[in-house]
Amino acid sequence: MRVHISVDMEGVSGVADAADTTLGAPHYEYCRRLMTAECNAAVEGCFEAGASEVIVNDSHGTMLNLLQEQLDPRVKVVRGRTKSLGMMQGLSRDCDASMFVGYHAAAGHDDGVLNHTMRGRDVQGVFLNDEPAGELRLNAAMAGTMGVPIVLVSGDDVVCGEASDCLGNVEAVEVKRAIDKYTALSLHPTRAQEAIREGARRALGRLADFTAYTVGSPTTLRVAWNSTSIAALCENIPGVKRVGSREVEYTSADYVELYRLLRVMLSLAASAAAAPYSYD
Ligand SMILES: [Zn+2]
Secondary structure, three states: OEEEEEEOOOOOOOOOOHHHOOOOOOOHHHHHHHHHHHHHHHHHHHHHOOOOEEEEEEOOOOOOOOOHHHOOOOOEEEOOOOOOOHHHOOOOOOOOEEEEEEEOOOOOOOOOOOOOOOOOOOEEEEEEOOEEOOHHHHHHHHHHHOOOOEEEEEEEHHHHHHHHHHHOOOEEEEEEEEEEOOEEEEOOHHHHHHHHHHHHHHHHHOHHHOOOOOOOOOEEEEEEEOOHHHHHHHOOOOOOEEOOOOEEEEEEOOHHHHHHHHHHHHHHHHHHHOOOOOOO
16 A cells, blocks of 8 residues: 655644744744654554555645654655745655645634645735635645545644535544644644654555545636736747736646646746735
């Protein structure tokens, strides 16, 4: 049994503020240890359930967060951000399951802790066939193209609700409750890690219950940016249509193409956002 794990940071127990998740920020070094420990908890649960191979993808920000020598020695780790499948790198058709550890709610979804979709400052919302799509849904649909089900999601109560709404049958492990976008009521790290380990073991123990998530085809990807300038930049990509002053869309029967296009547009947004001056 081969298992893929995509590990983000905003949904880790104890993490609540942008100062917890940004390289060089005051609490980052502490919080990356919590992230590594939650990853290990999921990995342990996988091996307890009989996994033969576990591939971990570092999926947060720089994608250089996990402390490799502190990871379970049985895992293989994808480190680095230049990868066409982004948060789902390392996944392949011969994986039996994927897990989302440390995930967070979509941009604008209730008061989810650190809610955002891919690029917090630039993206107001992403939609697949007019339904809101956070990272959870975007990535689950990517796994669906390979026939791989998402069997576990961990994070706050809001992303756990998002997981149940989107995926139906999934082990949703709530490690904190959202009080505000920047405030959380967290379990103690030890308790959170126990819950993730048990959730992973339970999920793989009933693997036959899960089905891969797919979106309707053809699929229309729409991105609402915060800046008209980014929408104008994206319009330069052949096939991308400007459908509002801040919105662009693209339709394809090939979801992998859409997913890769989204990553290209996010790179454009990052280059536009690199301007040194602000005007407020
Ligand atoms: Zn993240």
